[in-house]
Amino acid sequence: xxxxxxxxxxxxxxxxxxxxxxxxxxxxxxxxxxxxxxxxxxxxxxxxxxxxxxxxxxxxxxxxxxxxxxxxxxxxxxxxxxxxxxxxxxxxxxxxxxxxxxxxxxxxxxxxxxxxxxxxxxxxxxxxxxxxxxxxxxxxxxxxxxxxxxxxxxxxxxxxxxxxxxxxxxxxxxxxxxxxxxxxxxxxxxxxxxxxxxxxxxxxxxxxxxxxxxxxxxxxxxxxxxxxxxxxxxxxxxxxxxxxxxxxxxxxxxxxxxxxxxxxxxxxxxxxxxxxxxxxxxxxxxxxxxx
Numbered sequence: 001x002x003x004x005x006x007x008x009x010x011x012x013x014x015x016x017x018x019x020x021x022x023x024x025x026x027x028x029x030x031x032x033x034x035x036x037x038x039x040x041x042x043x044x045x046x047x048x049x050x051x052x053x054x055x056x057x058x059x060x061x062x063x064x065x066x067x068x069x070x071x072x073x074x075x076x077x078x079x080x081x082x083x084x085x086x087x088x089x090x091x092x093x094x095x096x097x098x099x100x101x102x103x104x105x106x107x108x109x110x111x112x113x114x115x116x117x118x119x120x121x122x123x124x125x126x127x128x129x130x131x132x133x134x135x136x137x138x139x140x141x142x143x144x145x146x147x148x149x150x151x152x153x154x155x156x157x158x159x160x161x162x163x164x165x166x167x168x169x170x171x172x173x174x175x176x177x178x179x180x181x182x183x184x185x186x187x188x189x190x191x192x193x194x195x196x197x198x199x200x201x202x203x204x205x206x207x208x209x210x211x212x213x214x215x216x217x218x219x220x221x222x223x224x225x226x227x228x229x230x231x232x233x234x235x236x237x238x239x240x241x242x243x244x245x246x247x248x249x250x251x252x253x254x255x256x257x258x259x260x261x262x263x264x265x266x267x268x269x270x271x272x273x274x275x276x277x278x279x280x281x282x283x284x285x286x287x288x289x290x291x
Contacts, residue, residue, distance in 0.1 A: 002031050004234055007035070009036045025272050031172060039098075039240065040240070051160055059072065062116060064089065065114060088116075092115040095115075099154070109267040110152075112264055115261070118261060121256070122255050123255035123256075136170040136251065138215060138248060138250055139151050140247065145192075145202070146208075146247070146265060147209065150248075150277060153263050154242075154264075155241065156241040156259060157238050159257055165256030166234070167236070167251055168233055168251065170250030173278055176219065186207060187207055191205070192207075208283075212278065279291060
C-alpha cells in the first residue's frame with residue numbers, strides 16, 4: 001500500500017539537494033504520495049471571488065488548456081474569465097517550477113497537460129458510478145489515451161475554511177492488475193485507430209489504454225472490492241500540496257472543497273526504473289508489447 005512521504009518545503013522554487021531529488025523520484029516511482037504540508041498556493045485578494053462553486057456551469061471542474069490558453073467550465077463574463085485564466089496559469093507555472101527543481105531528471109520528457117480548479121464539495125456529489133471518484137480507481141481517461149505515458153498529478157488544497165481534502169489509498173497496482181486482468185478481453189483489432197479517426201479520442205487508443213480503462217471500470221463497478229480491499233484513509237490539510245502517479249496508485253477522493261490540480265505526462269523511458277510503470281507491469285502480465 002502507498003505511503004505518504006512528507007517533505008519540508010514552503011517554496012515553489014525550492015533548493016533541493018541531489019539526494020533529496022533521488023529520494024523524491026524513488027518514492028514516486030514505487031507508488032508513494034509526496035506530501036508538502038507547508039507548501040501553500042496564495043490566492044490574491046482580488047482573486048478570492050473565484051473561490052466559489054457558483055463559478056461552475058455544468059462541469060465539475062474549471063480547466064485551462066496550456067497549449068491554447070482556453071478556459072473551460074466557468075460561468076463568468078469575459079473580464080473575469082481573463083483574471084481566472086491568469087490565476088490558473090500562475091498555478092501551472094508554479095507546479096512546473098516545483099517539478100523542475102525536485103525532479104530534474106524528468107524535465108526532458110515532461111509534458112504539461114490541463115490545469116484545473118475544483119471548487120465543488122466532493123462528498124455527496126451525484127454522478128454515475130464510472131465518474132464517481134469516491135470509488136477506488138487508477139486514472140485512465142476514455143477520450144485522452146496516454147499510449148503508455150505516465151500520469152503525474154500535483155494537487156493543492158486552498159480551502160479558505162481550513163477543511164482537509166480526504167482520500168483513500170488502496171492496494172498496489174500489481175495486485176489489482178493481477179486480480180482483474182485475467183478476465184479482461186483484448187481490444188478489437190483496429191478499434192483504436194477508428195476511435196481516433198472519428199474524433200472520439202484525441203489520439204489512437206493503444207492496447208495499454210484499453211486495459212487501463214477496463215481496470216478503471218472494473219474497480220469502480222465492483223462494490224465488494226470497494227468495501228473489502230485493504231485500504232487506508234489520509235488527510236491533506238488546507239495549505240498543503242501533494243503529488244502522485246495516479247495511473248499506478250489506487251486512490252479515491254472522499255471529501256473536500258477548493259483544490260487546484262496540475263496534470264503532467266511522462267514517457268516511461270525517462271523514468272529511473274521503467275519496470276515500475278503500469279505499462280511494463282501489464283506487458284509482463286500479458287507477455288506482449290501494449291504501447
